[in-house]
Amino acid sequence: MQELVRKALSGDTRSIARIITLVENESPYTEEIMKTLYPHSGKAHIVGITGSPGSGKSTLTDKLIHEFKEKGNKVGVIAIDPSSPFSGGAILADRIRMQKHAVDRNVYIRSMGSRGSLGGLSKSTYEAALILDACGKDIIFIETVGVGQSEVDIMKIADTVCLVLVPGMGDDIQIMKAGIMEIADIFIVNKADREGVERVVAEVKMALDLVQKRSWIPPVHSTIAEKGNGITELAASISNHHEFLSISTEGLEKRRNRLVTEVEEILQREIARFTEEKWNQKKTPELIDSLYSRNTDPYTVAGRILEEVLLEN
Amino acid sequence: MTHEKIRVIVAKPGLDGHDRGAKVIARALRDAGMEVIYTGLRQTPEQIVDTAIQEDADAIGISILSGAHHFYFSRIIELLKEHEALDIIVFGGGVIPDDDVPALLAMGAGAIFGPGTTTTTCVDWLKSKVHEKRTLEMA
Ligand SMILES: Nc1nc2c(ncn2[C@@H]2O[C@H](COP(=O)(O)OP(=O)(O)OP(=O)(O)O)[C@@H](O)[C@H]2O)c(=O)[nH]1
Numbered sequence: 174m175q176e177l178v179r180k181a182l183s184g185d186t187r188s189i190a191r192i193i194t195l196v197e198n199e200s201p202y203t204e205e206i207m208k209t210l211y212p213h214s215g216k217a218h219i220v221g222i223t224g225s226p227g228s229g230k231s232t233l234t235d236k237l238i239h240e241f242k243e244k245g246n247k248v249g250v251i252a253i254d255p256s257s258p259f260s261g262g263a264i265l266a267d268r269i270r271m272q273k274h275a276v277d278r279n280v281y282i283r284s285m286g287s288r289g290s291l292g293g294l295s296k297s298t299y300e301a302a303l304i305l306d307a308c309g310k311d312i313i314f315i316e317t318v319g320v321g322q323s324e325v326d327i328m329k330i331a332d333t334v335c336l337v338l339v340p341g342m343g344d345d346i347q348i349m350k351a352g353i354m355e356i357a358d359i360f361i362v363n364k365a366d367r368e369g370v371e372r373v374v375a376e377v378k379m380a381l382d383l384v385q386k387r388s389w390i391p392p393v394h395s396t397i398a399e400k401g402n403g404i405t406e407l408a409a410s411i412s413n414h415h416e417f418l419s420i421s422t423e424g425l426e427k428r429r430n431r432l433v434t435e436v437e438e439i440l441q442r443e444i445a446r447f448t449e450e451k452w453n454q455k456k457t458p459e460l461i462d463s464l465y466s467r468n469t470d471p472y473t474v475a476g477r478i479l480e481e482v483l484l485e486n
Numbered sequence: 487m488t489h490e491k492i493r494v495i496v497a498k499p500g501l502d503g504h505d506r507g508a509k510v511i512a513r514a515l516r517d518a519g520m521e522v523i524y525t526g527l528r529q530t531p532e533q534i535v536d537t538a539i540q541e542d543a544d545a546i547g548i549s550i551l552s553g554a555h556h557f558y559f560s561r562i563i564e565l566l567k568e569h570e571a572l573d574i575i576v577f578g579g580g581v582i583p584d585d586d587v588p589a590l591l592a593m594g595a596g597a598i599f600g601p602g603t604t605t606t607t608c609v610d611w612l613k614s615k616v617h618e619k620r621t622l623e624m625a
């Protein structure tokens with residue numbers, strides 16, 4: 174295992190890919206891998222690209238890969254598509270739009286199925302980003318699943334969140350939804366070749382004025398991703414935000430808070446694992462019977478399980 | 487380990503712009519619980535192999551209608567060899583004459599599925615092939 178991690182750290186693509194698979198499959202090696210890689214992480218700029226289905230996230234990412242690669246960056250991409258709730262399988266198709274970078278040594282693209290996660294990411298997305306970070310990528314783009322509440326989850330793991338909107342998709346109403354304005358660091362109104370761009374841009378700016386309390390004022394870009402219009406300016410904003418984070422207290426706070434969240438999440442996961450194991454041992458039809466007949470209650474049962482877990486550890 | 491999802495690249499090399507067959511097999515593999523990385527049309531062997539490596543795929547499925555199957559299979563297998571990645575299973579379908587199949591298998595293709603093959607046959611074959619490969623890797 175150490176050999177595989179060593180090769181990954183030296184930038185070997187196959188080893189990096191292997192390690193991500195191991196972590197994604199929750200292999201018993203996960204902890205060892207993450208512990209070894211962790212000291213090497215913390216250098217990359219993690220950029221989230223989120224927005225409704227079909228808004229142009231993959232097309233934008235493709236153009237951004239090009240832009241950052243040209244500036245001499247090693248680029249990593251993690252693109253998440255939904256897994257089927259029925260079969261657990263998935264068709265991961267985001268990278269279709271990025272295939273011209275497939276053979277580029279300085280670009281690594283990885284597709285992930287959401288595997289039951291609802292927040293627009295998969296459970297292992299953050300670990301995958303950390304792996305790419307530790308293995309030398311300078312900038313990592315994470316394309317979320319284009320659904321619902323993905324915006325909130327991406328905020329937890331990305332340094333910079335870009336929210337993609339499209340004119341004429343009812344996104345203007347979405348914008349007003351509480352929370353969204355605070356989440357995005359950069360707004361992108363894509364498909365600017367369509368009617369109604371100016372209105373969406375104006376509405377976003379207006380809404381921003383209402384919530385403005387931060388030292389970073391989110392820029393609003395209009396782009397035509399398909400043609401590459403507006404991408405240079407967008408890339409500049411992404412770099413500016415990175416710069417802002419590195420010199421502001423807000424940026425420092427963000428990174429420190431993320432570490433707190435990380436510990437909390439590991440704790441929750443580990444505790445859940447112990448209690449689940451114990452519960453699976455105790456979950457007999459007889460116990461359910463006695464619950465059903467009200468001879469005992471769920472609180473007492475849960476309490477006893479917790480007690481046993483605590484005593485054993 | 488039930489967690490270990492099978493990951494397959496489904497690619498359509500060559501210049502003809504027809505990927506209905508590729509999409510049908512992609513959906514069948516997904517419905518069998520696999521993760522299918524769909525790369526779209528007109529992929530070069532280099533793109534297909536680099537994609538398989540970045541995605542840590544167990545297998546590459548290619549759909550060829552153009553008649554250039556000999557070239558694509560030999561090139562893909564050659565590139566896999568260069569990358570020391572011959573453990574990645576290569577299989578194909580499309581319109582490949584029966585007479586050409588033995589040569590492709592000799593080259594290292596895992597299986598060639600003719601036009602009449604049901605998706606179930608293909609799915610079952612791939613499942614057992616990946617299982618075989620993983621057992622071998624564990625040893
Ligand atoms: N008119 C127009 N179409 C665009 C533009 N950018 C992307 N598209 C098209 O919009 C469609 C969706 O683009 P994607 O990049 O796949 O969008 P996405 O947000 O990644 O989609 P999902 O991952 O499925 O949520 C494609 O057909 C693109 O060609 C644009 O600027 N203008």
Ligand SMILES: [Mg+2]
Nearest residue numbers: 230231267316
């Ligand atoms: Mg996409």
